[in-house]
Amino acid sequence: MSLFLNKQMKDEVEVWWSSEKNPRDRAWFYSPSPISYELEQRENLLATAPDVTPIPTIAIFPKITYQEILGIGTSLEESTIYNLAKMSHEKREEIYTQLVDRDSGVGFNLMRITLGTSDFTAQPFYTYNDLEVGESDFDLERFSIQKDIDLGIVQTVQRLLEISPDMKIFASPWSPPAWMKTNEDIRRGQLKEGKQYTDALAKYLRKAIQAYQEQGIPLYAITLQNEPLLEIDYPSCYMSPERHNELAIALKKELVLHSLDTQIWIFDHNFSDGWMYVSPILNDKEGNAATDGIAFHDYEGEPSVMREVKSAYPNKTIHMTERSLWGVEAADRFVQYFRNWASSYNAWVTMLDSTIGKHQWVGIPDPTLIVQNAASTDEHWKTPEFYLTGQLSKFIQYGARRVESNYGSIDTVTNVAFLNPDGSLVVVVVNQTDNEQQFRILIEGQQIIADLPAKSVATYRWSSVN
Structure with a gap:
């Protein structure tokens, strides 16, 4: 009892x-x-x-x-899935339980997945609608998440949901398909001008939600573009607030038309640019109506921006969707996130190996929650951050205030x-x-x-x- x-x-x-x-x-x-x-x-x-x-x-x-608290968790980006796949079934199950079971683990109950690859992947970059240069597919007849199935991403999420049925999943795309972009590349570039491209991307995101739902994985929320102010040499796409607003409105129409209740979280970037980015969207009647929440990253700026934005737009939830931190200074940062109205927190990258691999980020990552021994892949160890994050996730329930x-x-x-x-x-x-x-x-x-x-x-x- x-x-x-x-x-x-x-x-x-x-x-x-x-x-x-x-x-x-x-x-x-x-x-x-x-x-x-x-x-x-x-x-x-x-x-x-x-x-x-x-x-x-x-x-x-x-x-x-x-x-109200939605959850605390980490990410299931492909680098983590790739390393998990190298382990025996028994060891994978051990890690799954330690991640999501509240009694014998840290009870993570909110996980972030990527729609297509991010920079943390061992694979060639891909989206769900990759074509030859010069081709287009506005009807998305060649849309498929089969690579996510083949790489074990879908199976991993399904298994975690079996262990923790109440766990929630949200998803973020790093780039539209290359044929939708100005530079015809998943890296860098922008969404091409014109309503046909906005509508095509909205349809693409809606089909991704449906495809995961067909696999028994409901997506609680979706962000429209990871770090929309960043263009860099991995999957990325600059997206202005005005275009972001158009996409939110178009996606909302798609969700309503197809009776999908996935939430739309806008922005998904740093505190420092929060006001500049979200106000044009939320001051627009249709953009405001399409938006359920606002997602933030903590690489520039201060958490107090979340409090200010919440005060200005009190009917929107606030989410800390990406940042890994270290030590007790990090734990105090968690305190600040929640004291500044975040309803959730997610770490970024769960497990790399002892060669700091595999990933395609442009720098050298810092230690992850779990590290795999590359020479003996069933062996792994946890960093202090696993336990420090667990000081919150193990005890704060979904629906807490x-x-x-x-x-x-x-x-x-x-x-x-x-x-x-x-x-x-x-x-x-x-x-x-x-x-x-x-x-x-x-x-x-x-x-x-x-x-x-x-x-x-x-x-x-x-x-x-x-």
């Missing part, structure tokens, strides 16, 4: 710790290293009557609620708090300092006094007071 259904345990608080170690150090690709705390469950704490202990205080107000709490201080501890649908309260606390920190949590006439080791994250969970 759950702790939160056992009234005799009502005043006890469950505690888990994870710690950082050598964050972002490329040595994690070459071999594992002992980590002090790996989602380690500690002795329960007791809630007591408040006193005047002069220590940093986290004050929680569970009746003041904010955004962020609740009011004071942020705290990077000189002591910072936090974010949630009320789960089952009535449990979850507080994630981050200690970025070089020293152990003692603090207390105050909530509705009770306090919990806790100690948190240096450079560590703790999750506290207990039954709701009411």
Whole structure:
């Protein structure tokens, strides 16, 4: 029986710790290293009557609620699938369970897939409608996701859904088919001018949604173009806000016509350009009506932009769709995402191997959540980031609400708090300092006094007071 259904345990608080170690150090690709705390469950704490202990205080107000949480997860881009395919069935199953099972793993419940290849792939770049130069296919008669099936992408997602049926999937394209683009190439370029190309791309995206649905994989949401302000030497496509708006409207019509309920998330790029990009779309009546949410990446700018955009467009959900980070500084960034109205968070790239492969990004990636030994492909190890992310994903349920709490201080501890649908309260606390920190949590006439080791994250969970 759950702790939160056992009234005799009502005043006890469950505690888990994870710690950082050598964050972002490329040595994690070459071999594992002992980590002090790996989602380690500690002795329960007791809630007591408040006193005047002069220590940093986290004050929680569970009746003041904010955004609903959709989920936390990572990506199933082809590089990860490629490495998983090299493992034995037993080892693959082990990793699947560790990724999505809430009891024996970290409980990721929101996964990002790519529509066609991204830069993180071991394959030649492809889309679902690749033609010879000079050809076109406005009726999309040669559309097919067969490569996704052949490469095991579809099978992997299907298996994860079998293990975790409530898991949600959203998808992002890195480029339209080359024949739709100004440079006739999946890399760089723009969508060709004209309504016929906008409509063709909308139809292409709608057919991708249907094709995955036919495979038993419903897509909860779709972003229209990964990083639409970027042109680079891997699948990419510059798309102005005005063209993005046209595409959102055209895709919405396709979804309505074909009775599809997949959400449309616009933008899918950096905080720094958020205002410039989303306002022309959301200030347009049709664009606003076509848009369900706004997706952000965290490579430039600050999370506070999400709060500003949410204030301006309160009926739109906010999503952090791409960024991998390292150490307790990253954990505090997670805190900031949710405190600034994100309803979800997804890491980017789940598993590369010990040769940092295979991928076609233009730089050298930092350590991934899981690393595979290239010389012995069934062997793998987890970086501290796997556990640090799990401090949130394992405990924050779909449908949870962020609740009011004071942020705290990077000189002591910072936090974010949630009320789960089952009535449990979850507080994630981050200690970025070089020293152990003692603090207390105050909530509705009770306090919990806790100690948190240096450079560590703790999750506290207990039954709701009411």
